[in-house]
Amino acid sequence: MQIQTTGHIANGLYVTGSAGVPVYLLDGPSPVLFDAGMTVLAQCYVNDIRAVLGTRSPAYLFLTHAHFDHVGAAGFFKNVWPDMQVVASAPGRDILSRPGAIALIRTLNAESVQMAKDEGLTPLNDAPFESVAIDDVADQGSCFELGAGTVIQALHCPGHTRDFMCYWIASKKILIASEAVGCDDGTGYIQPEFLVDYDCYMANLTQLARLDADILCPGHKMVVTGDDARDHMRRSADYAHRFLAMVETFLTEADGDIDAATAKVKASEWDPRPWPKQPEHAYLLNTRQRVLKTWNRMQFLQENAPGRTRAM
Numbered sequence: 001m002q003i004q005t006t007g008h009i010a011n012g013l014y015v016t017g018s019a020g021v022p023v024y025l026l027d028g029p030s031p032v033l034f035d036a037g038m039t040v041l042a043q044c045y046v047n048d049i050r051a052v053l054g055t056r057s058p059a060y061l062f063l064t065h066a067h068f069d070h071v072g073a074a075g076f077f078k079n080v081w082p083d084m085q086v087v088a089s090a091p092g093r094d095i096l097s098r099p100g101a102i103a104l105i106r107t108l109n110a111e112s113v114q115m116a117k118d119e120g121l122t123p124l125n126d127a128p129f130e131s132v133a134i135d136d137v138a139d140q141g142s143c144f145e146l147g148a149g150t151v152i153q154a155l156h157c158p159g160h161t162r163d164f165m166c167y168w169i170a171s172k173k174i175l176i177a178s179e180a181v182g183c184d185d186g187t188g189y190i191q192p193e194f195l196v197d198y199d200c201y202m203a204n205l206t207q208l209a210r211l212d213a214d215i216l217c218p219g220h221k222m223v224v225t226g227d228d229a230r231d232h233m234r235r236s237a238d239y240a241h242r243f244l245a246m247v248e249t250f251l252t253e254a255d256g257d258i259d260a261a262t263a264k265v266k267a268s269e270w271d272p273r274p275w276p277k278q279p280e281h282a283y284l285l286n287t288r289q290r291v292l293k294t295w296n297r298m299q300f301l302q303e304n305a306p307g308r309t310r311a312m
């Protein structure tokens, strides 16, 4: 099943705030949050989380990666629940302490206010993004015990961003994959998310598919369950493969001009997509990166092609 609304999904897992830019809540003896969405929606998340937890506080906030629409409300949450431990990878912690990164996250969040208004979401938070101190670092395989047999296992999946962590809850077969898998834009098209390394992204998809999650939580738009979760994993790989081929064609036609190829990708992928969708500035930043990484990969494969003789 594809679930495109907020509320209870199954096994104590909730989507809060907005299905488009969700914060996931897993309730239990020690409730936990995954990701912190956008700054403008901070109060929407808090209201939905409080509706479930009442006066209880989340024990942890697990961050998947330090993109503006995944850490936006982290500082706001820490003010609401000061005892909550914020967890990220070591590279994620470093990004969230860098002034340049914080300024970019603040700008991209400010640019998203109008989109939230257009969607009619309330109440909106007008305050700018505030960064957050990371209390605990997750490495590959780190486990966090929540009691009642629930363990959160962190998995380093650096194909989307270098700091990327997925979170796997084996006893509930829930995978917080975020953008380690593609995001269905609501039309059935799955946007590939490899910003760092296509081959690593594909290898991560293979590893994550082996977990055989029953409840798959991508970064945006929907939660997918059962056979649809398995299908989403397969289609993520399929669309990434096709996307790579398309970008390679555009790059060849443009003689390696990254900006020209990026404009063609945007015309084919983003322009026809109905609103609400990823804001244009954030889309272009990410897409230029996907195109650049594809070009670097093409160059590498050409230089290392079998039979090629190198000048001595």
Ligand SMILES: [Zn+2]
Binding pocket: 065, 067, 070, 160, 179
């Ligand atoms: Zn991202």
